[in-house]
Amino acid sequence: MKSKRNKTIDFPIDKADKYLSKCAKVSAAAKLEPNVIAIGDAFDALKKIKDRSVDLLIVDPPYNLSKDFHGKTFKKMDGEKYAEYTRAWISAVLPKLKETASVYVCCDWISSLEIGKLIAENFILRNRITWEREKGRGAKSNWKNSMEDIFFATVSDKYTFNLEAVKQRRKVLAPYRENGQPKDWEETADGNFRLTCPSNFWDDISVPYWSMKENTAHPTQKPEKLLAKMILASSNAGDVVLDIFAGSGSTGVTAEKLGRKYIMIEQNPLYCAWAQYRLELAKTDKSIQGYYDGVFFERNAGK
16 A cells, blocks of 8 residues: 555556547557557557657657566667667658757667767757756665766757746855846845756756656656756747657656647557546646746755
8 A cells, every 4th residue: 555645656557448548549540640649669650640740859768778667678789789779760750850840869878879879860969968867776886877868959950949948046156246236146035046047967857756746657757847848948839749758658748738739659558548647637737846937946946
């Protein structure tokens, strides 16, 4: 029995019919329109998405590690085979992207060695974002792995980047005043703060844990706050966000909360059911942990 404070979404497949009935089966779909969770193989599903219709692609592929995803197992490959796998999904998704589309691809320090080169070959590579994934108890014979990477790229030189939407609220340690008034910072009862331009190092992310509403039993779930940064920076209201390895639905759920359309593809029906459950909650609860009133707060900022 879970404690009352444990909000983890982890109901079993035999309790999922209500939610699975609202998802689309790739094998039965003639085409896939926005605002859908598609159950099935990503390569088959991509054939059913209209060409040049996607504004933002967010990809969280299986890292090159052997991992069990509730009965769906990904097995570690040698470097060349993993590169072939990456080339295959890039080739399949490219025709679906608008000329103005942006791309974010998640990876760890090992898979980034292959993924980064291939992103640069197929897109205009803009940056490598590193985010602090502060979770886990450490390692006995190595440095604790608490960082992951996200490659940011675009299809062309014409793309969306909403700087003002992703500024971060940070403490001012040495406040400067002009004529006795704060200059470029805000004085509050909780301290002195300023909105700063975002860098490519994100240290304000909390990985979902058991008492958070967004938490699921998916083993590699990405935080909604992490996705909100990508979605707000690189899309506009009403744009289409595509996730071809959707997992428990964090991309689509965050897109729903931020007024975007989504297409999610996931082969595991259990994860699709969890995603649909989360989407229904998102229709009435738009909150994103660490993002309030249009501002990203530091981790553990008390909000």
